[in-house]
Amino acid sequence: MKKTIFYVLLLIFITAAPFMFPAFRTQLATLWLMIVVSMTWDMTGGQMGYNSLGNIFFYGTGMYVAAIICIGLVHDVGIYNDASRSEIMKFTDTQYFVGAIVGIIGAGIFCAITAVIIGYVTFGLRGPYFAIGTLGVAIAAGELVANWEWVGGGQGIALPVYPGDLDNGKLFFYFLFAVSGVVLFIFLKWLYGTRFGAAVNAIRDDEEKAEAMGIHTLRYKLTMWALAAFFVGIVGGISAFQLIHFEPLETAYQTINLGIFMVVCVLLGGKGTLWGPIVGAILFHVIKEVTWNYLLGWQWVALGALIVVTVVYFQDGLMGWLMHKKPEWFGVRIEKKESVGEAS
Amino acid sequence: MDQILGNISLLFEFPIVNLKIVVDGLMIGALFALAAYGLALVWGVMNVKNLAQGDFVIAGGYVAWYLAKLGVPPLLGVPAAFILMWGLGWVIYKTVISRVIERDLFTSLLATFGLAIMMAQIMNLLFGSDTQSIQLQYDTLYFFDGFVDVPIAKLLGVTMAAALAAGVIYFMKTSRMGQAIRATAQDARAARVLGIDTEKVYSFTFSLNAAICGAAGAIIVMVWVIQPFYGITYSIRSFVIVTAAGLGNLPGVIAAGLGIGAAEQYGAHIFGIGYQQAIAVLLLLLVLVYRLIQQRRLRQSLK
Numbered sequence: 001m002k003k004t005i006f007y008v009l010l011l012i013f014i015t016a017a018p019f020m021f022p023a024f025r026t027q028l029a030t031l032w033l034m035i036v037v038s039m040t041w042d043m044t045g046g047q048m049g050y051n052s053l054g055n056i057f058f059y060g061t062g063m064y065v066a067a068i069i070c071i072g073l074v075h076d077v078g079i080y081n082d083a084s085r086s087e088i089m090k091f092t093d094t095q096y097f098v099g100a101i102v103g104i105i106g107a108g109i110f111c112a113i114t115a116v117i118i119g120y121v122t123f124g125l126r127g128p129y130f131a132i133g134t135l136g137v138a139i140a141a142g143e144l145v146a147n148w149e150w151v152g153g154g155q156g157i158a159l160p161v162y163p164g165d166l167d168n169g170k171l172f173f174y175f176l177f178a179v180s181g182v183v184l185f186i187f188l189k190w191l192y193g194t195r196f197g198a199a200v201n202a203i204r205d206d207e208e209k210a211e212a213m214g215i216h217t218l219r220y221k222l223t224m225w226a227l228a229a230f231f232v233g234i235v236g237g238i239s240a241f242q243l244i245h246f247e248p249l250e251t252a253y254q255t256i257n258l259g260i261f262m263v264v265c266v267l268l269g270g271k272g273t274l275w276g277p278i279v280g281a282i283l284f285h286v287i288k289e290v291t292w293n294y295l296l297g298w299q300w301v302a303l304g305a306l307i308v309v310t311v312v313y314f315q316d317g318l319m320g321w322l323m324h325k326k327p328e329w330f331g332v333r334i335e336k337k338e339s340v341g342e343a344s
Numbered sequence: 345m346d347q348i349l350g351n352i353s354l355l356f357e358f359p360i361v362n363l364k365i366v367v368d369g370l371m372i373g374a375l376f377a378l379a380a381y382g383l384a385l386v387w388g389v390m391n392v393k394n395l396a397q398g399d400f401v402i403a404g405g406y407v408a409w410y411l412a413k414l415g416v417p418p419l420l421g422v423p424a425a426f427i428l429m430w431g432l433g434w435v436i437y438k439t440v441i442s443r444v445i446e447r448d449l450f451t452s453l454l455a456t457f458g459l460a461i462m463m464a465q466i467m468n469l470l471f472g473s474d475t476q477s478i479q480l481q482y483d484t485l486y487f488f489d490g491f492v493d494v495p496i497a498k499l500l501g502v503t504m505a506a507a508l509a510a511g512v513i514y515f516m517k518t519s520r521m522g523q524a525i526r527a528t529a530q531d532a533r534a535a536r537v538l539g540i541d542t543e544k545v546y547s548f549t550f551s552l553n554a555a556i557c558g559a560a561g562a563i564i565v566m567v568w569v570i571q572p573f574y575g576i577t578y579s580i581r582s583f584v585i586v587t588a589a590g591l592g593n594l595p596g597v598i599a600a601g602l603g604i605g606a607a608e609q610y611g612a613h614i615f616g617i618g619y620q621q622a623i624a625v626l627l628l629l630l631v632l633v634y635r636l637i638q639q640r641r642l643r644q645s646l647k
Contacts, residue, residue: 128453143625260461267454301466303458304461
């Protein structure tokens with residue numbers, strides 16, 4: 001009962017937030033983006049034990065796929081992205097909204113399919129090799145897209161602006177992000193309680209034993225990664241329309257920005273927990289937004305330092321620390337030392 | 345596409361062009377091999393996968409470049425970078441690396457990735473984001489009617505790299521410390537039991553790695569260019585080389601380094617210079633997949 005009230009209040013707050021803080025609508029939308037990518041990173045990194053450094057690949061791919069679908073429904077993509085194009089290519093309101101929605105969903109589906117294909121190769125790699133391999137995929141994709149003229153090359157793609165009032169546009173994107181975040185949360189809350197979630201955790205704890213127990217590990221790993229990629233692709237697609245203009249190396253396949261932020265968020269909040277990535281993303285986003293402007297060029301140094309400090313000294317994250325200090329909050333009962341001795 | 349085919353047919357029409365590409369590739373590959381050897385050392389001895397490897401290279405380059413700007417003879421920059429980077433390596437070992445050695449591998453990978461971001465940004469703030477190089481006043485040798493040009497500066501750089509590699513190998517084979525490092529790499533616990541101070545071995549190895557990278561960077565700045573954000577490419581190349589050659593396989597590291605240098609030059613010639621970074625990364629993926637297929641045959645996975 002208490003929990004239901006908590007969730008209802010939370011939902012009301014999420015809906016009311018952009019109206020309560022109208023000046024921070026874009027900020028709040030970005031916060032949702034961080035929450036979603038952190039949660040998806042935790043799906044493989046925290047729950048399955050496969051630490052990917054290349055999940056940003058799906059973000060960038062989602063952006064490009066959504067943009068190309070939206071443009072391709074109305075115009076010729078090659079001509080639209082030609083830097084020397086002189087004619088103006090317009091979108092009507094219906095074309096924009098239909099393109100955006102179809103593009104965003106298409107981006108999610110496309111990313112899930114790519115995840116299966118890439119995962120088929122990369123999931124043979126374990127531990128650090130998997131991290132380096134996926135990082136390689138993300139960097140290579142950025143470099144290749146930057147050389148591909150059909151999608152705008154290094155200049156990227158400029159999408160049409162949101163038709164109508166810009167403030168409404170901000171609300172529109174806030175709710176797109178928020179809905180994907182809430183759906184993802186509900187989905188994960190359900191998923192982690194099922195047999196599937198238990199199997200995925202077994203893979204994290206000992207893959208060889210899991211396989212010996214009859215779990216078809218590759219199938220589980222591919223499904224989990226495809227699910228994560230689906231949601232990253234969706235938020236990538238939303239970002240494409242929110243940012244209007246994006247280019248391959250700094251915005252879409254931004255390996256060292258968002259690509260590493262999501263890992264830091266999860267580590268800050270606590271790996272392998274449902275709430276950890278959310279808490280971490282909020283914490284990280286607030287720290288970043290409050291301090292970034294005062295650091296004048298040193299912000300990246302601060303980011304690097306934050307990664308190093310988090311990894312070296314605070315790897316269990318906030319939730320891990322809380323779990324250690326207050327296990328009863330998580331429904332974990334720790335029995336007295338004597339009884340433990342008797343039991344064993 | 346036509347351009348790519350044209351570039352390929354050029355290679356067959358003028359076989360001498362191949363020679364130029366190979367010579368260029370081998371010269372740059374020698375420096376890749378040097379950085380990769382440092383990585384193999386750290387990887388093998390303390391099982392730390394250092395993603396800041398390339399940034400050590402670039403930092404060494406900036407040391408030499410800054411000294412040259414102050415009027416120090418450029419060739420002195422190499423030993424200076426070696427010594428300074430040794431110090432930096434020691435500081436980084438004591439503050440960060442010593443705390444991640446015993447942890448799981450992703451920890452060291454992420455911690456060094458954080459370090460890499462930090463170092464690249466500090467260099468960007470200190471020296472600016474322009475590409476830099478040191479101009480050496482040496483002639484260029486020409487062979488085969490000028491088709492193959494070998495600047496003496498590059499030759500000098502490769503010679504220095506070879507001398508440094510030979511020195512390090514000799515040190516590892518003969519000195520007491522070298523023996524201790526090799527013993528620790530084989531079995532750290534046994535080494536500790538036999539009275540080897542493994543903590544000292546670790547700090548020495550990591551400092552040596554930083555110093556080797558620094559010297560490689562000081563050579564690179566004399567013959568090519570450096571830029572604060574080029575580090576990640578060198579890190580990735582080091583990973584390609586070590587993954588391809590395997591740990592503790594020194595001739596393999598050298599061969600793979602030279603091979604990758606040549607392969608990259610061919611790729612840049614055929615597809616255009618814009619793809620050079622992509623080629624380095626795709627080579628990594630190719631090597632990983634190849635190793636994976638090898639392991640799969642043995643019913644093992646790459647860890």
